[in-house]
Amino acid sequence: MYGIDYAKGLDDKDSLAKYKEEFYLLKDTIYMDGNSLGLLSKRAEQTLHSLLDSWKTLGIEGWTEGDNPWFYLSESVGEKMAPLVGGTTSEVIATGSTTTNLHQLAATFYKPTGDKTKILADELNFPSDIYALKSQLTLKGYDPEEHLVRVTSRDGRFLDEADIIEAMTDEIALIVLPAVLYRSGQVLDMERLTAAASERGIPIGFDLCHSVGAVEHALHDWGADFAFWCTYKHLNGGPGSVAGLFVHDKHFGAVPGLAGWFGSKKESQFDMDHTMDPAMDVSAYQIGTPHVLSLAPVIGALELFEEVGISRIRAKSLELTEYMLNLLHVELFGAGFVIGNPVDESRGGHILLEHEEAARICKALKAEGVIPDFRAPNGIRLAPVALYNSFEDVWHTVQKLKVIMDEKRYEKFENKRGVVA
Template identity: 40%
Template sequence: MQYQNSLAFAKQLDQEDSLAFLRDEFHIPRDAPENSGGKEWIYFTGNSLGLQPKMTQKYLQQELDDWANLGVEGHFEAKNPWLNYHEDLSIKMAKIVGAKPIEVTIANTLTVNLHLLMVSFYQPTKNKYKILIESDAFPSDRYAVESQLKFHGFDPKESLVEWKSRKGETLLNLEDLEQIIQNQGDEIALLLIGGLNYYTGQFLDLKKIAAIGHSKNCKVGIDLAHGAGNIQPNLHDSNIDFAAWCTYKYLNSGPGSLGGIFVHEKYAKNNDLPRFAGWWNHNKKTRFNMRMPFDVMEGAEGWQLSNPPILSMAAIKASLDIFDKIGMDALRAKSEKLTGFFEFLIHQLDSDKIKIITPKNPSERGCQLSIQVKNADKSLHKKLSANNIITDWREPDVIRCAPVPMYNSFEDVFQMVSVLKNLINEQ
């Protein structure tokens, strides 16, 4: 597409955008929240916390009303019975991540789920015990992996393998991963990789990663926190063993909301996998017969533990219902146009003070562009915030910007770069 550097062109793109109406489905923060006439922020941090759908309050109110009117009977008699509340969410979530419903469930939170999944899929032996992560993994992933290694009696300094970018580069190269697995694969038990890197925005080829790991009988897990609702990971076809993600970023479910779990169908009926147990991954047909021996459920539901917080699930439902109506194909198509326009405008600045470190190929990135600032000048980020442009600073030198196709516009992108240009010229 041939982009133009003008406000008129940005407005034209918004007029032609078949998803432009979605913006009105969300609460856009304003510089004077108490004043409905306050100026809207330009909000580019859906990669940290998605905005609230306006229908969320209605969905929450439904469950509050059923709780008030039905008490415990809401488990069976609520408009959306609480006992099976997660099942509809699993079906809709499966579409978003490219999985079968039996492979997906909503439960717990991200790092908790990673630990629960590692109970099953990290089974170290004396000779095959190492875990591989990308060197710039999200900190909580590193903490989780290091604690798993220590729990099993291994020293992370010796048993944690890092997949690093090449000298002078920021992006990861699959050839380097292949070399690591070729050299150390007989000692590596698990690959736990961020499918979309939080820092660079790089979307990795999950199918190739799975094939590389499985070539040496390593289990392969993916942290999809920055990918779910953003890119199309096609988890089933990728053949990875498991994945976990949060729902409060691109999935707009609210701060600290529940996470998602994927376990490949090939494990659906494997009752011999070690796992922690609770009454919510017990057979739902006999769950309330308190004296039955543990009978694990098939599929991803077998990694649930406790009965779910319905109010959190109601917020997830509000967002997933929007995704279900629109579909990921349409959202990805707009996302690529937004980042394409954004990238074009950044290059038009022709400044040696900033550069984009996110992959140029739209198929290798989501809606995030990471802008590296020369000399790590965080003041530029602070000045953007002072202009009601909400981006995200990540040490040592990157401003992460995520124009989300659900609620960001092409005019948002143009206005943001216009302010950025003025700020750069002031320096």
């Protein structure tokens, strides 16, 4: 099962193999970095050109005319994303960026009163989320060092849901957690955590940046209060593409923490009244004008997810990463690597390899035509993406890594990350 013929046989039986042709693959390169930036699809390119053409041919009339009227674009793209997060079409919108959306949601749901003043996060979360939460605490007049509680990891890789629940004390006013840990790829049990938070009357939200488009969610049914995510990783929306935001409909009618013109009801937005008339669904959480040209490729990118379905994508993702784990165990046992991700189905869409020479190994992989992702201090992330990576890609990646280690080709490189890792 470890030879190239076996990998080709798996590809022959793969019902998603044809979608590889939908993407612009890098020449003579195996791309294993889709969990940082997904590749451009032909459909995303088409919708980008289509929106450019609407500006070119319609001018200001593009706000209400054309195939994708700009005035309703955030809502219509949100509707396309809703099945990927398990939200209703009125609960999901495409707007802002990951961090601006977190600021909006924290400003809305963080309501300190009495001794209930602290925000619960974790020590393994992506730094940007922590920066935003500290900023929100400072704006409310609280010391972040005292009022930001971060659940510690027992091993530096994973979080234990029991530890998180234990930290949900009477002092906690808000909980923000990652759905998938960006380094180890651990998928947290969001349903369990949401139920625990709800029992204690604490609003809880999730960062879906490393889960959306790779794993399945049921945010509405779980009762999660909110969520936020980017669209340029597994969703292939392009660098800096517009992010996504979910708010459970049980909160509709509440006033958003940060008000902006595009959060108004559509029918009254152009009344120019200085008293805001907020929308009665997730649209209220918009702050500014839709970034039309950054939304454009997301439209086409999401067509593939509508066509394939997230359950099929998740199934293939698990098969790809399982195959990679098996190959790594056989081919690179004793080479100094440690598997840093869960080996069961609580893993997300990437594999984490830890090695003291990780930065040099990543550079060597690039020299051999494989694009990995380095995460300090010693992490190599490899993401075989279901829509454009094959089992043969996985086989070749592991074989190239084996040669690099056997021949110590990494030694010609400096063990130091680049500016963008």
